Amino acid sequence: MTEDAWFAGVDPGDTEATASRIREGSADAPADWPAAAVDSGFAADEDKYYERLRAASIEAARTAAAEAERADDKQLMHAVRAMDDAERTANELAERLGEWAGSLFEESGMGVDAARELAQREPQDSTEERVVSLAGRVADLADERDALREYVERRAPEVAPNMAEMAGPVLTARLVSLAGGLDSLAKKPSGTVQVLGAEDALFAHLAGRASSPKHGVIYVHEAIRGTRPQDRGSAARALAGKLAIAARIDHYSGDVRPEIHDELRERIETIRARAEEDDE
């Protein structure tokens, strides 16, 4: 039992070691730890025990909080931007490659998949050598994009748990990136969140050349895609409203609030029910 205690088997003066035990440890049940610590010689008396517990717990809380915060929005922004760049560049190069390879090999196709096949070829002369080498770069770039996507999917829920739950990790990262950080996203009104990524359309509208955009990057969300076109404006408003709230919770408190997800689900169901009413 006492061997589970945070102080068991560690040097009392080693705050780093005791702090790490506080962070990682576990016991079946609580016990009279102060008495056990005095018995085992970890502390001379209870006052000394609490003094050491205080130092260790402050160190543990400080380092754990700092580590969690290092999973920060700026890294997520860089990662999702790099992911998009890797994707765009891979596609561009694959297109160039397809054109070039088409002049050398009869059966070569277009796109990243064709590049992967090309990269396996044994080059016969110095020209083919260049083409096959370029194909290898395209395949690598596509792999890098996949790795970046995995990273974004893992980190977004740590940075913005409520947003990631609501919008999925990649869309969350895009919104954070477009806003320039989670803190500035948390300060944006929902109308802005609604049209993030549709800046061209928005300015065309403000210049009087077009109707107002219904949505920006959030259009990929199922709540909008799965709603019939004439109700998508309502769906986008509802989604943007809840996303703006989720961003504020994630930025200012960081805890998970199940209720906002239920509220969005209900609202979208109500909007979709309009289609059924119209059918009748």
Added chain:
Amino acid sequence: MTQNQLPTGVERRSFDGRERLATRGKTVYGEPTDGEWRLWDAGRSKLGAMLELGMGTGLSGGESVLYLGAASGTTVSHVADFSGPTYAVEFAPRPVRDLVGVAEDRKNLFPLLKDARKPETYTHVVESDLDVLVQDVATRGQADVAVRNRQFLADDGRLLMAVKARSEDVTSDPGAVFDGVVSRLEDAYEILETERLDRFHSDHLGIVARPK
């Protein structure tokens, strides 16, 4: 109003002509002070509201405390001012940074970045037979959290809990939510007193209970 005595270390002092709660300790969030006393704003603290409303918290001062949902440490700083060893559990990293600052100014406050729904992650730190369990967590399943943390309380200890209706279910009537929480709580606790905290915190219920 004040049929129940305030714990030693908590007093009513005059701030801006009104009698308000106060404790003695280093200031934390720019709260007003009166000499060495600092204002404990019931509008910012559910436990403060429970005391202000005269609920029978059973606190006399000097108790050992486990505080769940410490957040930035606003309330727990006052608790530590009048209590013995005070363990403060908070799950969100950002507020823990502030909580650590509060702990640095106090000798008896131990901050823990832990999930109150998983007491097994701090059973090796928090001692048994505590006098008081204070709970103010905004998560679904607030009653479950209190039941799971019963193991830290002495048999004659007290649970002082603030239930937030909106954390359980936004669509239901708060009264119905509170009934559900109280009935789940009765698996492990005997309810001594409940009172709505609406005067200070809307849709919150204060509960005083003791282990069964």
